[in-house]
Amino acid sequence: MGLYQNRIVVKVGTSTLTNEMGKSDLRSFDRLACVLSDIQNMGYEVILVSSGAIAVGTNKLNMKERPSSMRMKQAAAAVGQCSIMYLYDKFFNDYDKTIAQILLNAEDMEQEEKKENLTNTFNALLEMNIIPIVNENDSVSYTEIESEDRLFGDNDMLSAVVAVLCRAKRLVILSDINGLYDADPRLHPNAKLISRIEQIDETIYSLAGGAGSRRGTGGMKTKLRAAQLATAQGIDTIITNGKAPESLYEIIKGGQSGTLFAGKIS
Ligand SMILES: Nc1ncnc2c1ncn2[C@@H]1O[C@H](COP(=O)(O)OP(=O)(O)O)[C@@H](O)[C@H]1O
Numbered sequence: 652m653g654l655y656q657n658r659i660v661v662k663v664g665t666s667t668l669t670n671e672m673g674k675s676d677l678r679s680f681d682r683l684a685c686v687l688s689d690i691q692n693m694g695y696e697v698i699l700v701s702s703g704a705i706a707v708g709t710n711k712l713n714m715k716e717r718p719s720s721m722r723m724k725q726a727a728a729a730v731g732q733c734s735i736m737y738l739y740d741k742f743f744n745d746y747d748k749t750i751a752q753i754l755l756n757a758e759d760m761e762q763e764e765k766k767e768n769l770t771n772t773f774n775a776l777l778e779m780n781i782i783p784i785v786n787e788n789d790s791v792s793y794t795e796i797e798s799e800d801r802l803f804g805d806n807d808m809l810s811a812v813v814a815v816l817c818r819a820k821r822l823v824i825l826s827d828i829n830g831l832y833d834a835d836p837r838l839h840p841n842a843k844l845i846s847r848i849e850q851i852d853e854t855i856y857s858l859a860g861g862a863g864s865r866r867g868t869g870g871m872k873t874k875l876r877a878a879q880l881a882t883a884q885g886i887d888t889i890i891t892n893g894k895a896p897e898s899l900y901e902i903i904k905g906g907q908s909g910t911l912f913a914g915k916i917s
């Protein structure tokens with residue numbers, strides 16, 4: 652079965668949605684909602700995978716830093732998830748859009764029946780021009796928050812799983828950096844942006860370091876794993892900067908922005 656040519660999954664990371672103080676970056680929420688709404692008006696089907704629950708919850712609970720215990724992280728996620736959905740609802744509403752929340756666990760992907768139900772839900776929402784907003788169900792699951800041996804890994808991986816499930820043409824990962832460089836630019840200021848990658852092999856993995864901020868979690872490694880999963884199913888995957896979501900206008904037309912990992916034609 653082929654891909655839906657007009658279907659796009661966009662993943663946005665914590666570092667784009669929060670500022671240095673750990674508070675919600677309202678302008679980022681607003682610009683993202685505006686561009687995604689506009690793209691939907693142009694006839695595209697849009698699914699958003701959004702991180703940020705733990706960071707926003709941590710801030711709302713006046714905790715000085717991201718909690719270390721599992722139960723407090725899960726509590727922070729429960730609080731923060733409400734806050735981020737409130738913000739999305741508010742901003743998308745300004746652009747006359749309806750959103751829906753889908754919270755997932757790795758187990759939801761393991762049974763065929765559950766997968767089918769989930770696909771039906773996504774398709775039903777998209778048919779009604781609703782924008783599904785997905786996050787891992789952090790309060791009942793610990794795979795993403797803690798475990799090393801995990802299916803989703805983090806929301807980068809979750810976004811690839813969703814793109815595959817929904818047979819999207821493109822997956823766009825919005826990060827706090829312009830794309831994949833030949834070294835971590837925070838440690839190597841002369842690092843160069845790589846615009847296109849055909850094959851994700853060990854050499855490419857060796858370029859990728861960990862998270863760049865206290866708020867981000869996966870760094871480039873998890874983004875490469877996500878790109879590997881999606882491109883293997885023919886899905887073009889793009890890593891680009893979430894501070895300029897307007898680049899999505901170019902991306903949907905097949906234009907260049909950030910790093911493109913070319914989907915493999917099977
Ligand atoms: N080769 C690389 N190219 C670009 N960024 C890299 C590289 N290696 C490590 N990084 C780091 O990955 C970070 C992005 O991942 P992360 O902090 O998890 O953000 P997000 O919240 O967007 O997922 C960048 O800010 C950067 O410091």
Ligand SMILES: N[C@@H](CCC(=O)OP(=O)(O)O)C(=O)O
Nearest residue numbers: 665702703704705805806868
């Ligand atoms: N589910 C977590 C997201 C964890 C995560 O993957 O974060 P990020 O590296 O910023 O995409 C949350 O909402 O806080």
